[in-house]
Amino acid sequence: MAKYTLGIDIGTTSIKVVLLEVSSKKIDSSHSLPTASDIVGGNVFQAHEQDPGEIIMVLNRCVARFPREKLRNVGTVGVSGQMHGVLFWKAKTGCDWSGGHSFTARDASPLVTWQDGRCGSGFLSSLPEPESHLGLATGFGCATALWYTRHRPKFLTDFTVAGTIQDYVVSMLCGLEECVMSDQNAASWGYFSTATNRWNAEILEGAGFPLHLLPRCVASGSLAGHTLSEWHGVPARTPVGAALGDFQCSVYSCMTARTDAVLNISTSAQLTYAMPGDFQPPDAPQPSSPISYFPYFDGSYLAVAASLNGGNALATFVGTISAWMKELGVDIGGDATLYEKLIGCALNQETSDLKVSPTVLGERHAPLGLGRVTDISASNLSLGHVTRALCRGVLENLASMMPAAALQEAGVRRIVGSGSALARNEVLRQEARRAFPQPVEFGRDVDAALGAALFFCDRF
Structure with a gap:
């Protein structure tokens, strides 16, 4: 029987990983490291971008700090991370496992974070109204993607999938050829109805959004897949949940x-x-x-x-x-x-x-x-x-x-x-x-x- 659950949070400035003892629901051990992944000197006004390669490198370093004999007894992996942001990648080549029991980022765009300011009030007012109780703001994934369609359309042709940074981690761990996104992260992007659990596909298509980039949405708590390979001792075929929002997980831990x-x-x-x-x-x-x-x-x-x-x-x-x-x-x-x-x-x-x-x-x-x-x-x-x-x-x-x-x-x-x-x-x-x-x-x-x-x- 599995003894541990691995919990991961991909934050804006740091990554934290905890090893939770299943029977007691107590933390066995934890490690946290700063990502220092901000991209400085970008050519987009008010952009806030991060290097996913640096983020994944720090994630691997965090997980590798745990004893392998404990990681071999991990039975489930749960991932959360910073909401609203978006990055794009190629489904079949989005990472490289060739270095051993870890992966490195490849064929992925910079992460445009929730702090990004490129979608000013004028741009946002030009977008159609969402069919959702949640509005739209700069730094939201759908708004950022629509900004690219208008200002740098060729940029998006290099990629086949989009998601949050935590969705990317889950996709790479499981070797998925699609992005499986929880309703928590989908709602943070805009143009998602929590009443129907669906994207506003017709509205987005009318605005020029490339619909093939939209993730497949599932309920929070759903299984996203299983680890593709052994990962620093975490066994292959370990269940991985669809990534959750860091805010909801923070609340869940203490409410x-x-x-x-x-x-x-x-x-x-x-x-x-x-x-x-x-x-x-x-x-x-x-x-x-x-x-x-x-x-x-x-x-x-x-x-x-x-x-x-x-x-x-x-x-x-x-x-x-x-x-x-x-x-x-x-x-x-x-x-x-x-x-x-x-x-x-x-x-x-x-x-x-x-x-x-x-x-x-x-x-x-x-x-x-x-x-x-x-x-x-x-x-x-x-x-x-x-x-x-x-x-x-x-x-x-x-x-x-x-x-x-x-x-x-x-x-x-x-x-x-x-x-x-x-x-x-x-x-x-x-x-x-x-x-x-x-x-x-x-x-x-x-x-x-x-x-x-x-x-x-x-x-x-």
């Missing part, structure tokens, strides 16, 4: 009661709670609403305030300070060191009357919004004041999208905090407790890799 809400702050930020089992979302997109309804599991939905401004807003601030210091000829040892020093300054500054709106990346419901700093005085311009106000602003922005009254009306009694930014930033944790009337709890091992492993450990 122990329907009265819980989950606050996640990593690169971006989300606040969510479970809707009643009989809930059905609106028939059409509500682009001005800050609340979206994401498909979860077994036909249910999550109410989600999904902010584009989370840990990345803090990273932008740190990068700006670092750039200023370099201009002044000062070197303090890199952004990580500077980040820790700024958090230390903010911990020494318990409150601040400075107000920072951190929406430097806009929001999907307000894409033209900008960041703001107000209530500036001569006494609140220290680094402690500014860093404290920025951390508070990240939480206040989320709370404005999903107010306390909405949480109380939904019966939320507790907020569970998760995500890499919250884990490393005590100031964010302090401000989270101040932002909501419900108790906010931290310290649990909550992440998408764990959620993927937990969901699939008894599935096949």
Whole structure:
């Protein structure tokens, strides 16, 4: 009998892999590595692309860190990853297994991530309205593909399949000649109806979308295939689930009661709670609403305030300070060191009357919004004041999208905090407790890799 489930999360900045002991549902061991895969200097304005070759290399390194004798007892593989993004590949030659018990990326495009900004408001307004309760935004897979059809049509002729980065991993592990995509990832692309579990094929075809690139959609929790070969000790013919959304898996790992809400702050930020089992979302997109309804599991939905401004807003601030210091000829040892020093300054500054709106990346419901700093005085311009106000602003922005009254009306009694930014930033944790009337709890091992492993450990 299998002893372990392997859970994988392909994140925006890092990869995490966990080995879950099946009988106890406890993590045996885990490894995480940064991907450092961003492509710098691209020729598309506001593009955000990553190198899938680098991502796969880091994934192999993570898995190879586990003892082979344990990997030989893996009975199921569950994969999650960053939603909305898209890459394209050739079905029969999308990777190379010739190097042994691992694969390398081949014949694949760059990954266009959810942070991509090429589809501006003018371009999006030229696209047809989806038949879905979920709207469209830049960084969504279908929008990106339609951008290519208009601006670089020959680019798409080199490929036969499209999917998210996590779908690509599953396809390569199983040697699939198609992309099998869960409804969670399909909904994140746009032009997908969760009511019918189908693509808006006629609308897409009318807009010039190459329909042969659309993945085959299955319900979340479905079997995608079996491993094509031994993989660092994971046996050949091991069942692999269709890839899931990292957000849903993060929630699954820590939402122990329907009265819980989950606050996640990593690169971006989300606040969510479970809707009643009989809930059905609106028939059409509500682009001005800050609340979206994401498909979860077994036909249910999550109410989600999904902010584009989370840990990345803090990273932008740190990068700006670092750039200023370099201009002044000062070197303090890199952004990580500077980040820790700024958090230390903010911990020494318990409150601040400075107000920072951190929406430097806009929001999907307000894409033209900008960041703001107000209530500036001569006494609140220290680094402690500014860093404290920025951390508070990240939480206040989320709370404005999903107010306390909405949480109380939904019966939320507790907020569970998760995500890499919250884990490393005590100031964010302090401000989270101040932002909501419900108790906010931290310290649990909550992440998408764990959620993927937990969901699939008894599935096949």
